[in-house]
Amino acid sequence: MNLTLFLLALFDGISYAALIFIVALGLTLIFGVMRILNVAHGSLYAIGAYATASLTGWMLSLGFAPVLAFPLMLVSAILVGVLLGGPIEWLLLRRIYHKPEVLQLLVTFAVFMILEDVQRLVWGTQPYFQASALQALGNVTVLGVTYTVYQLILLPVLALVLLLGLRVFLRHTIIGKLILATTEDREAAQSIGIDADRVFLFTFIVGAVLAGLGGALASPTTSILPGMGADMIVLSFAVIATAGLGQIEGAAVAALMIGLGRSFAVYLWPEVAVLVPYLIMVLVLLVRPEGLFGSPVARKI
Amino acid sequence: MTVRSPDTTAPHPVASHPPTSRTPASGRVPARHVLTALGILALIAVPFVVPQLQLLINLALAKGLAVLGVTVILRAGQVSFGHALFFGISAYAGAFLISAWPGADLIVVLIAGALGAAVSGLLVGLFVVRYRGIFFGMLNLAFSMIFWSILEKFYHYTGGADGIRLTRPTVLGHELGRADFELILFYLAIALMVGLGWFTLRWLASPAGQLFQTLKTNETRLEYLGLSPRRVLLSGYVLSAVLCGVGGSLMGMTQGVVTPEYVWWVRSAEMVFIAVLGGAGSVRGAFVGALVYEIVRIYASAFAADIWQLLLGVFLLVIILFAPGGIMGILDGLTGRARPAGKVLK
């Protein structure tokens, strides 16, 4: 593999990693704070994509400029977070926080099943494709290979912004601290005056917005069709487990490893490209049982 | 320094569903035993009374065995998203055996499958018992997905997504037609359900099984009782793999074909789903859950094909929110064997 190919693989890996990172970010946030592995995250991702494609298509049909697709992505993400994420937490999850974790997980699994069918009822089975946002930004040619600006530059930059933003928010703002405290011990948090219900609702909505945003950002690069959420959810699970629980930086590194691993596999050994996320996960956990950035738990005896 | 396993950090461990079978040794036969016996009798009568349900129930029982495997793991407070792995390994072991040796005996196929599951359970287990919680679940998922990819990739050997056909095995040397063979499989499934279910119940109540269940609440103490939590988990893990494996073998022979779909993660999730539906941690619940699930699913997909998933999801939500003890919880409530409410906490 020469330097050119190496760089090409690097670019591909980064842009792919950026997208899975954004999706995994919401998942790891929810998991980190609420200890719930939200299987419905995949559906929220898919619905974010569908909503963006529909809204953009509608906007274009009204004759607006394609760049307006970008604000619409944000709008879709927020709609997903508020209209779906909010009620899921508020009506369902809130009732089972005191129950075993596996029940919480299954509630999200049930929501996943429901939303899969809802998507099909609303958007049908035909794939959607709405790439005007991506076309609006044009292409760049690097080393004789053409890339879309959207994938090569916009996605990685956005991922970085989200990473830093969320990090600063959680570590350096008071709300962030209160969220972290609630994460560790819901009842103790309440006993010092933290409204854990609000924290959870807020977190879940933010996580859902991130899922929707992931879908919105993915929408111009992919066909949107039934089942797209299921694939994404498994991938993001792999990312957050590799990363270590609730680890935001870890998720970034894990997403990069998986993204790069995949793109290098395409160059070097295409047969294993599919296996890459799982192999990376097994290898990482073999060496670091708490995940890349996970830390051993505090003493208790 | 030694590190504590992540799962035991929940600040207030909360009791969930039946931790032990704390049946008081009273003289009269508990309603639960009577109901179980009636249920088994009803199943035995199925081929004569409602033959059209025979296949469905046969498949459900096969799946119920796999769910039983997942249930065992749940008792240790762990959730596996990859137990379909053993389901598939065993089914494929049977398929390879039959294609290498056409006309192999049913019992041989079953034993080969269980052995395959046991060996792979031991190997995978040696690795995954180091982890708890989501890591445990995800690593199981990873192994099942790796196996899934292998099945899809090496399609010259595995038939890829189309899978492998299992020609009908002989039964004690006899070649049978479909109807006879299916009847035998059906009763075999019932026998296995009764036998393995009984064994699992006894195992769970025995010291070994009780030790296994302590993993859910306190591994530190387990270590300070002089035992290795990993080894304790491994014992139950292998048992659960074998149970899944027997289910997989049965399923393969009943369907006549094995496909990579057998190990797909959604199938693993479905097993967990059924385990909770039946009553998380309940041995009988595994089978009751599987029967109810299959029936609901068949009828939902037959009469509301567009929204069967939606219906199933709603069904699950209703169970979790309103009957968290699962179907067994409801049944126990009806037969007055409700747990003291003190055990449902805070």
Add this chain to the structure above:
Amino acid sequence: MLEFRNVQASIGIIQILRHLDFRIAPSETLALIGRNGAGKTTFLRSIMGFTRVEGEIHFGDIRLDRLPPPKRPGLGIGYSPEDRRLFSAFTVEENILLPAQAARLSGAETRKRLDRVYDILPELREMAGRPAGNVSGGQGKMVALGRALMSGTRLVMLDEPFQGLAPALAQRYAAALRALRDADRTITLIITESNPSLLRGFANRTLVIERGEITEGSLEPERAHA
């Protein structure tokens, strides 16, 4: 200040508190004593809202039992749980500051309260920067106590605060709490303790709890037993 009107609490079908009917005046210091499992912790948890109760709990003119649990510390209630419940992701000082941050206190007020905590519990100052997850059992008790003092401006509830503390330290803290009460006559203290000797000359009222029922008592119950 704090008034219980026919309060009952049960967990599941087991009744744990029965017919609690009494008032605590401001500035009172109440000692709650009783055998293991008598219901002391449950009593405090019911004030915090972690145990569901029937009946009425009044705090000043507020119906406490109707208030969601996280709103209660905002009324000036501080609670130090028996099992510490520290936030291990934070340092000792951050743990102590969290109640102030949750209540969105001003910087000056936070500073003032923090100083008060350090005055009462000077050992905490040395541990301020250490991760709260690693402190020893007794140190953890101190942090929990400090954290309770942060939000407890009107009612401080301490569940076995001296458990696991070296006696020398326990005495010092008892004295400091006594001084705090003497300095601020609006504050109410409720302390559960299985070692009543520490509370002598401190509590001006003692309640004995037995199988969930409360009777007025004196601080020498175990003499009768011995």
Add this chain to the structure above:
Amino acid sequence: MTASQTAAVPLLETRNLTIKFGGITAADDVSMTIEAGRNLAIIGPNGAGKTTFLNICTGWIKPKSGQVLFEGRDITPLPPRKIVARGVARAFQIPQLFTEHTALENLLIAVSAREGLRNPLRPMHRIRQRDEMMALLEMVNCADVADRLVVELSEGQRKLIDIAVALALKPRLLLMDEPTSGVASSQKHEVMEILIAALAKARVTSVFVEHDMGIVSRHADEVAVWNTGRVQLRGTPAQILAHPDVIRDVIGEEIA
């Protein structure tokens, strides 16, 4: 093993144990011997390293340097379970119990672990040792809650059951971390009385960390004082509890 040999080799010996956590020295050159058949109390200010000492002796934490010998054999590198298997049991400062099992089941599980009961078809509830375990519960005043789930018990009850679990292992050396803290004062003397008597009868050596000087003076044969990771003093209860440093740092003027 002859009597003279038993006397020659201390049951537990530590040599120059050292460990630091970040900047905190939790064990600083700790060398201790514990003779068989005695009850040693460990006292000291909070954070002095008492629990850490027990953690090292049972293999939970590995010292940075130094050795732990049990019956003359080096057990430093062993994990807790191997040490336990050699006859050391521990009760914890924060009770370590199987919270979704009943109190009695906790003991039955412990005894199953000790006896290595492996028959998968014999229910635990029917094992021979059931009565023996009920007696243990009786001893720690918890017979009335034998059939309650541990998660439903109060902190004090858990402490007592934790001790009973350690006893169920029939150890030769019993380490207890603040056995009476959280136990109501009306009960603790009684419980300790019975406990110490039972230990003596079964010839169990015990080491217990304690903050209650009443208990120490009554039940310890010897007292060791910990301070900032070091063994500051060692002697009989009478000597130690009267020592001015101890009064200042540990006991407090008021009680003394």
Add this chain to the structure above:
Amino acid sequence: QDKPEALQVGMTTFLTGSASVFGVPARDAMDMMVAELNEAGGINGVPVRMTYIDEGAGAEALTSEFRRVAGQAEVMMAGISSGNCQTLAPLAEDLQVPNLMWDCGTQRIFEEAEYDYVFRTQANATAEMMAAVVYLLQTKPDFQTIAVVNQDYAWGRDSWDIFSNALRVMKPDVEIVGEFFPKFGAPDFSAEISRLQALQPDVILSTSWGGDLDTFVQQAFQRGLMNSSTFVLPLAESSLQRLGSSLPAGHIVGARGDHYFLHPERRDDADFQAFVTGFQEKTGSIPIYSVFHAAQALEAMKAAYEKAIADNGVDWPTEDQLLAAFEGLEFQAFGRPITLREDNQGVEAQLMGTSVQTGDYPFATLENIVIYDGAQLLPPVGEVSLEWIGGLDASYLDGVQSDSFEN
């Protein structure tokens, strides 16, 4: 035999999952056609009643549902997925219920076993790939290098096996420069596309379908890959409308049969036009090959019943009479007529074309259409596809009968 009240037919099709892009239109078409048929009096006065079974509901649900429905139905139609056909074909044989494999492609079924009750009313993977190879070699004989990007499951692998083996014997000098099997449902082909841009193959083959194909083509188009390489997309007929302007002119498109909403031989026929318009009105989309396959299955069934009735002079045939009628049956839906060979395999013509953006439609249509006669694209009865292909050589190309159309 007495006429039944209704002719019960069970059909398995994907109603959920990603393959529902084929399954749902096929069901919609079937409903439409059956309604028309029943309005016109059904089959000899007997109306047809359809029951659909979701192939996406998983193997257990599928087999038990199949059995339940087969218990009441006269004829079954299963299915779309090759894996499901592998399961259901032997089951139908055991249950002794006539089963029409209406859409699945695997060539293995009839090559590995003999069936009395199972018929395939369309071609199989071998015929489809052979047509693509032949068209490629005829329209672009000089290419030197090829790469493949197929979905990573049996269809993607099997089709590449057939294609590459055929290429090897007919044009041995071609170099295979890249073989990519991204996972089924992959959302992003950026890495593959970068790699392809670096490799610059003359031809890129992809037998993907549905969203995978759409994504791949869209991304390749956006990044200019379609300017430098010729794409061979044997299933792209089903994606034409969705791809819109992203499928530029000059790429090879196939249709798994002679299925095309502007079929050059059929587009002027009234029935064809009525069907296409009707379907478009009902669903808003042009009919795709799975729709045509459904039509073929229905026509085959109808033809068999009518033949059996006529041959035996009865009101309604017995099962044996019906099975006999299927032997060598000839029928026609909205393509060329199809015949069933003695191994029950359908012989179906194959249509290939080159994409062109004419402006008549907001998406690519086909030009340089060639329709290949089906018989020569299949191995002779009793032969296994890959072995048969191994024995071919370049002269095979000249023997394949075809008709060319400009558009």
